[in-house]
Amino acid sequence: MMAAEEKMLLTVLLKHDQSKNLEDIQSHMKQVGWWNRFPVAGTRVVSWTVAMGLGQIVTLELAPSLLPLVNVELERSAWGIFRTECYPTYDFVPVRERICERVKNGGQ
Numbered sequence: 001m002m003a004a005e006e007k008m009l010l011t012v013l014l015k016h017d018q019s020k021n022l023e024d025i026q027s028h029m030k031q032v033g034w035w036n037r038f039p040v041a042g043t044r045v046v047s048w049t050v051a052m053g054l055g056q057i058v059t060l061e062l063a064p065s066l067l068p069l070v071n072v073e074l075e076r077s078a079w080g081i082f083r084t085e086c087y088p089t090y091d092f093v094p095v096r097e098r099i100c101e102r103v104k105n106g107g108q
Helices: 022-032 064-078 093-104
Strands: 008-016 044-051 055-062 082-089
Touching: 008 064, 022 064, 055 064, 055 082, 064 082
Parallel strands: none
Antiparallel strands: 008 055, 008 082, 044 055
């Protein structure tokens, strides 16, 4: 496991291209080797969710040095299938817990 300062979370929205049906999408994914290429080696899938009407939401844990590789792989294999959006993210649960405790003890 990477030390906290050596990892980041990246949430990737893979928005479905609604001009293509599922067979077209799956055919293209096979043609570009999607399932073998993404996510890139060295990353860890934290979650991978399908949101009906939107697409797929993938959260990866990775070393910041891998960010350029993730970007290039999305350009190589996701474009033409999905519209992509990427957001650096972090786990808010521990922050929320600290805030709740602080408020419980009279703070803000």
